[in-house]
Amino acid sequence: LDGVEIIIIEDEATGMLKFENGEVDVYGVPSADFERLTTDPQWKDMVVRVPALDTYYFQLNNFSPPLDDVRVRKAIAHAIDRQSILDKIIKSGQLAYTVLPPGMPCYNPDIAHYDYDPDLARELLQEAGYEDGFTMSVVQRAQSDVIDAIVAQLAQVGITVEQEMVERSAYWDIIYKGQTDSTYLSWWADFADPHNFFVYIWRSGPETEESKNMYVNEQMDTLIDEAAITTDQDRRCELYHQIEQLGIEEDAQRVWLWHLETMRIVQPWVDGYVLPPNDVVFYYPIDVQPPR
Numbered sequence: 001l002d003g004v005e006i007i008i009i010e011d012e013a014t015g016m017l018k019f020e021n022g023e024v025d026v027y028g029v030p031s032a033d034f035e036r037l038t039t040d041p042q043w044k045d046m047v048v049r050v051p052a053l054d055t056y057y058f059q060l061n062n063f064s065p066p067l068d069d070v071r072v073r074k075a076i077a078h079a080i081d082r083q084s085i086l087d088k089i090i091k092s093g094q095l096a097y098t099v100l101p102p103g104m105p106c107y108n109p110d111i112a113h114y115d116y117d118p119d120l121a122r123e124l125l126q127e128a129g130y131e132d133g134f135t136m137s138v139v140q141r142a143q144s145d146v147i148d149a150i151v152a153q154l155a156q157v158g159i160t161v162e163q164e165m166v167e168r169s170a171y172w173d174i175i176y177k178g179q180t181d182s183t184y185l186s187w188w189a190d191f192a193d194p195h196n197f198f199v200y201i202w203r204s205g206p207e208t209e210e211s212k213n214m215y216v217n218e219q220m221d222t223l224i225d226e227a228a229i230t231t232d233q234d235r236r237c238e239l240y241h242q243i244e245q246l247g248i249e250e251d252a253q254r255v256w257l258w259h260l261e262t263m264r265i266v267q268p269w270v271d272g273y274v275l276p277p278n279d280v281v282f283y284y285p286i287d288v289q290p291p292r
Contacts, residue, residue, distance in 0.1 A: 001283060001284070001286055001287070001288065004283050007024065009024075012030035013030075013032075015027055015030070016030055019265060019267075024267075025266070025267045025269075025270050025288060026264050026265070026266050026267070026270065026273065027264065027265055028263065028264060029047060029049075029263040029265055031089070031090070031091055034092060035091070037265055043265065046265050046266055046268065047263060047264075047265050047266075048263065048264050048265070048266055048273065048275045049092070049261045049262065049263040049275075050261065050262050050275055050276070050277050051101065051102070051103060051259065051261055051262075051277060052188070052259060052260045052262040052277055052278075052279065053101055053104070053189035053192055053277045053278050054101060054186055054188045054189070054259055054260055055096050055098075055099055055101060055186065055187055055197065055256065055259055056096065056184070056185070056186040056256075056258050056260065057096070057185060057186070057187075057254045057255060057256050057257055058076075058080065058150060058182060058183075058184055058254060058255040058257060059175075059184070059185050059213075059214060060073050060076065060181070060182050060214065060253065060254050060255065061180060061181050061182065061214040062214055062215040062216075062251070062253060063214060063215075064181050064214075066130060066134055067181055070250075070251060070252055071124045071125075071127055071128040072125065072128050072130065072134075073251075073252040073253070073254075074114065074124050074252045075120075075121040075122075075124035075125045075128070075157065075159075076121070076154065076159065076255060077114035077252055077255045078114055078115070078117045078118065078120045078121040079116075079118055079121035079153055079154050079156065079157045079159065080116065080150055080153050080154070080255055080257075081153055082095055082116065082257055082258060083095060083116065084116075084149075085149045085257075086257075086258050088149075089145045089146055089149060090146070090258060090260065092260065092261045092263070093258045093260040093261050094258060094259055095257075095258055095259075096256040096257055096258050096259050097111050097112075097113050097256055098111045098244050098248060099187075099197045099202070099247075099256070100194060100197055100240075102259070103277075104192065104194060104197075105192075105193065105194055105233065105237070106194045106233075106237035106240045106241070108237075108240070108241050108244055111244050111245075111248055111249070112248060114252070114255070114256075118156055118157050121157045122157050122158070125157065125158065125159075131158075132158065133157070133158025133159055133160065134158075134159060134160070135159075135160040135161075135162060136159065136160070136161055136162070136181040136182060137161070137162045137163075137164055137180050137181045137182065138150075138161050138162070138163055138164065138180065138181065138182045138183060138184070139164045139166055139171060139175070139180040139182075139183050140163060140164070140165055140171075140183065140184065141167070141168050141171045142165070143165075144184060146184055147163065147184050150184070151163060161182070164180070176212045178212070178214045187200060187201055188278065188279065189277075189278055190278075191278075192277070192278070194227075194236070194237075194240050195228055198224050198227065198240060198243060199224055199228065202215075202217075202220055202224060202243060202247055202253075203220075203221055203224050203225075204216040204217070204218070204221050213253075215247075215251070215253045215254075217246060217247070217251065219246060220243050220246050220247060223239050223243050223246075224239075224243060226239055227239040227240055227243075262275055262277060262279045263275075269288060269289045269290065270286060270287075270288055270289075271286065271288070271289065272285040272286045272287055273286050
């Protein structure tokens, strides 16, 4: 390649039209076109898809009543029908049960699952003293079908979620200061090591309520720091599994949602295009032949 031209196309329909007209060599797969592109004989062989090194979650502020009650957090986890959202809105990927995606070192397939169970959610709310429900907030940067679905599902068990739309700069200020009850977030690996997930998602810092994780657990911090300098892989995995037990099974610190797929649709005249799980493409092996 003599060079790479990266075009920012804000409208997905416009971008897809440009790809179909041969004006773009590689393009992302829009959710609206997922079924068509992955089933239509004209396009399906052009779609490249790999499991992503990511995790999506519904962040809960563990300092904000009534979310400071673990029974309430567990109720929220059981009230969200993740599989329905994955099938109807996301349309690809797999459910998440922990911070690490499958295939990562130290992935724990035996961690406790918070399966969809609205009756159990109502029981937990009643046990916590919220049989009549309560109101909480969610902050978001843009309209989101995922958040809309979560809001509707929580309403079914008596939880009213007030949606607050803010600008991007204000959003991150709110998140890092823990000034909301909840939000929809994700983490994509910088490199394929558990430390990159655990230290960002669970390590306190600063150890105050003004924390992006909206959660502080000093025992967890100690385990994360020990795992960071442990060279024995079996011991590292043991430490990470202890952390998961604390954060997921005991504290239900957030709701793990899903791991996505990284997908692109690539023109047949592009040779050597490899899509890594971390979505960082190396362009030097790629060759583009003139379309016939």
